[in-house]
Amino acid sequence: MTRPDAIVIGAGHNGLVCAAYLARAGLDVLVLEANDAAGGMAAARPLGDGYRVPGLPQCVAPLGRAIRSELELERHGYAPGRPVETIVLDPGSAHLAIGQDRVAGDGLAQADAAAWPGFRRQYLAFAEALRPLIENPPPRLKNLPRGDRMTFAKLGWKLRVGLGREAMYEFLRVVGMNIYDVLNDTFDDERLKAAIAIDAVLGSAMGPRTPGTVLTWLQRLYGELDGAATIHSGNRLVEALTRAVEAAGGRLRCSAPVARILVEDGKASGVQLEDGETIGSGLVVSNVDPRRTFASLVGAPRLDTLFANRVTQIRGKGVVAKLHLALDGLPEFRGLGAAALGNRLLVAPSMRDIERAFNHCKYGECSPEPVLEITLPSIHDPSLAPDGHHVLSVSAAFMPYDLDGGWEAGREAAARAVLARLAQFAPGLEARIVAREFLSPADIEAGYGAVQGHWHHGELSLHQSFMLRPLYGAARYATPVDGLFLCGAGCHPGGGLTGLPGRNAARRILDTGGRP
Amino acid sequence: MSGRDYDAIVIGAGHNGLTNAAFLAKAGLRVLVVEKNEYIGGATVSRELYDGWKYSNCSYVCSLFRPEIYNALDLGRHGLKVVPLTASMTFTQDGDYFGSYSEPNVRRRELMRHSPRDADAAVRFDADVMRWCRLIRGFLLRTPPDPGSLKPRDIFEFAYLLKKFHELSETQICEFIRFFTMSIAEYLENYFENETILAHYSGGSIIGTGLGVYSPGTAYVLLHHAMGDVDGNVGAWGFARGGMGAVSGAIASSFRALGGEIRTGADVEQILVAGRRATGVRLASGEEIRSGIVVSNLDARRTFTRIMDADDVPPALLERARKFKIRGSSGKLNIALDGMPTFPALPGGSPLTLGHMHFTDTLRRLERAYDDWKDDRWSADPYCDFLVPSQYDPTLAPPGKHMATVFVQYCPVEPEGGWTDEKRAAFGQTVIDQVAEYSPDFRDLILHAEIRTPRELEDEVGLTEGNIFQGELTFDQLLFNRPFPGYAQYRGPVRGMYMCGSSTHPGGGVMGAPGANAAREILRDLRRPDTTPAEYPDD
């Protein structure tokens, strides 16, 4: 096997995006994946006999336009799915449907219905203002190179001129706030507020009242600037990215778990696989959770003391469990027509309920009344289930990684709690279940290598954003180990199916010729 | 009536209103302070509500008051004495305690008693916190720049801000941003491992906030309680002899000596505006007093929604005033005691009774106390800051008797169904029960207890929703966002109208800085020489 110019560890979507950019720049890239297929959390996984579920993400915005065109993903078979609405399920069947420009449902106040489109537009504009910060490596804060000064200049321009003075003031007022106060100031409808709050907190160990949740919502909205959210289904994204890597001459090796990143004289020199094989390369790019990259793959002894300690201070406790069900037919949700089931369904009656559900996870308890995000991906991709059958996918919060008593003991009770909650809205569901799978945060850690089962490889909190993501000293994709770079969700601008960390990392690697 | 009765009217005789008025009077202005209550001080007040006992029934310790202002207003000669408070402690559930002594060797040994590692980490912690204090202190006596402005002065102030940051290394800038945006619990976990030590140092960061120890932004609040200094002892707290009323009393005395006038029992109904200019105030009695300058020491919500005509306030500003976050979260008990309560966990003669005493020894207990507040209940197991200032100050209670003050976190603005006197009593009982768990004779020593919830704070002092800082100290309401972006330079929406309360930069605490900063801006607009002090060099 020839010595590659670059090794990318982990064929998650950010690893593939990064590899594709590097390969297109002429580097001989080898992607090493621990699992037997590429895609990481976005890869489809088998369920029972003859069913598949599309991985952990459920409802996501399409990849950004820049990545789609630069990597020619359409040519490789990628197409954004069709936009869906969010339906907040109501115990009394007064469901609320929320789309990009409309919100409708029984009992909705006219004022709220009228306010929603403008509110969303304003926050989309705020997200747009963050573009220079999000689509570039995080700037340095002292001794700024020219590119970083440009980033700040563009950001200042977007805020002051792009938004205008009054909108800028409003942006400054809300950007550090919690979503709870902003929504209470704007809307009355509990269902509408809960739906927006879910977008701000799902996947994070945060409740609607946690400061910084406006920013997490803005980060999610950012993805929707280039297209509305769709149901994540099938393997099309992963396959397109894989083809993009291979078309550019990159190689992908699955079932090749990396045990160590080799470091010689302070420089990355390659990797060692778990079976002992070593592969040399002066450029190693890790799509693995930064905590695992530094603590296990490199090892604290090869790092400096303060840096190694900062790694241990990265927060990112997974609080979302995943329930996958194989069903022998389309389930019935009370008060919801079959045509509506292709949308994203939420069980989150009010922000207060979300906050209460969140309270439990602070103390190592599962929420007795979990908050649920439900999708039926087989409606969008029938190949996921046999004819007439379906798969149902649920993200359930808040289920802490550090469950008191451990997940072995707690798994069944947690799964039952989710099923019971589902049954309140879809009474006949249990009878349809052919197979089921429950993934606790501990299972997500074991299956995807994400430390503590956190989707985003680290909390998207203010103190772990931008130039502090994942930590100072490795926030600009380069690390203290020369030739070792990060490219995963743990980096700026963070998690979600955006590919932006991978793209920013590749740009920085190419700009610097692989040197920090 | 034409012409002016006064050059300036300050609405509210709180410590910031009085400070503001004193600096204006010092510049030669004829200044009137109007106060709705029959007594002055606002929340910096001491009252004899039980015969022979003097309660500082709102603010109760003095640490943040700027020495520059103290000096410039000659408060020492006007009778103010701040005696340093020497200790703080937390009782643990297992019958032990952690004490933070003032003597450095004893402090270190006590840390070692609980965790040798934490004793050493305290060196790193102290240096880091001192660094952030130095950074922030440089901004206290300055007017924040307006990010929407390109005026030379705002650009200069921004440059000053950048320069202060530039004095740090890049690592330190990043560490500061982390500090500014982190929760106190997580920040302290970077240093300490012992649960009691973590809980002990976390407490100060939730005082007065609507946040829990795990809420981002609380680490910064630590500074608000740590950056004060009493005679060069940074982070030291002190008791004003005679109670907090002595602070407002001294400022008032200084103000009067400069020719100022105070009218109590004068409730302002409206700020009068004519032709986009403030022209005076109208009292509830109907009396109108004319002045070209009107300064409001009320909180920003109250100022714009209660005492200004909606037509005089731009709609966007009114909207922000309504959205201003000003939830109260604290309660207070002032207790007359028949004698000094004993604490069996403490060895006889322990100096720890002289300081802050706390009874919550884990982060979880603190966080659960917050969960109660989020659900509009008072904490079943609250964080209490218990002090017996009469040990230092014989003027507060008759000989042999004592006065205790208990600050309680959290107490809701309004419990479900609203406050009643029964609920208030039940809240007080929760607090007394907690103290009594560690002091068996405490309950029997109680002669009288005044129980204050956010309702009483709002009704008596006029702090909206009972928020002790006149607006929550979250990072979205600090610096050029305090109280609102675009209005952080003490000026109101009409000419001649200003704000000088804790709703403005740099915020709450008995600091005096908002009042002084507002005076500087007013004198600037009047083209009068600046009488306010610049910050002492902190190199």
Add this chain to the structure above:
Amino acid sequence: MNIAREHFRQPLGRTPFHERMVALTTSEHWATWNGYKVPRIVDKLSIEYFAVRSGCAVMDLTPMEKYRIEGRDARAYLDRLVVRDLAKLRPGRVTYVAWCNDEGKLIDDGTLFQLDESRYRLCSQHHQLDWLLMSARGFDVGITVETHDVAALAVQGPTSYSVLSEAGIACLGDLKPFDVTRSDCAGIPLTVSRTGYTGDLGYELWMEPGDAEAVWDAIFAVRGRYDVHAMGLNALEMVRIEAGFVMPGFDFNTAEATVRNDHDRSPYEVGLGWVVNLDKGHFCGRKALAAEKARPPRRRLTKLVVDGNRPVGEAFVYAGRNGKQVGEVRCTTWSPILKANLALADIEFINGKLPEPLWARFDYQRELKWHTAWAECHAQSKPFYVPAHRSLTPPARY
């Protein structure tokens, strides 16, 4: 270690030698060292100073922070911790080490004793448990504070070998500088190292706190034959400056306790560049130190002999009389043995070079009246005072 709740009643700790020290002190001039009450001057400064330089001085070292470091990865851990190459360190040897943070700024310095294959003792001036434990992530190593469990005594001076031999401590003759060995003193087991902070011949004795007074008594029992004096911190300050040793926290700020940016110092900047080995493999701060070494030096803690005999005290240093201010004196002493004013000064380099000539400007008082004086300073590269007898093995027996 068990600390009673009542510890607040006695703010300063007492070492196991305290009662003996109290019996000898006439000056009652006490200081606080690491929470312990120790003498600044026991009896008379000049007598204590000359005891080190021409006789034998005994000093209580117990307050020095001591850490036991042991376990499978102890050596690897220490290699990553300190800037020095430890390749030559083996059981029975001691070495001087320094350690830095990520940015190559000094945390502290100290002496590292290898007691056996996987057991070490690290002695330092400042509290280091926090840093040592932070550095231990990823290593199988145990770190224990033994400051309070090990009593330590420095016995220093030209006759120290004779005094200790006479006091019954055997096999000192073979002990070379920086050797450490197990020994005993009249049946009391102790550890002896040929180390010290005086620049003279000397030993340090390490024992159980319960044996401390017996060992002290054995040493002072030979007083009839040899001149043995207990010594305080002030005399130590004089001799350590003569020997050119730096004192963390006094001659430079330790990085963990530094508040202001750029007020901490790297090993190169305090003249400890000789301890740094950039080729030994990874250690904390290596990358930053390599980058610093590649740049022209910015400043250095410089040994200065100041002309004249006026006490220098706190002084600024200038490039030339009335020239540009380039530095500050950090510590200074009058050296009775050299009859010279000695100083260590933090000097900013100009264009990567030590500016010359250097002049100090200082204030001094005569009968309450302050005067200002200028004196020329002469930079030294070697320690001010290195007696030949200090490294003789076996040492001369008197």
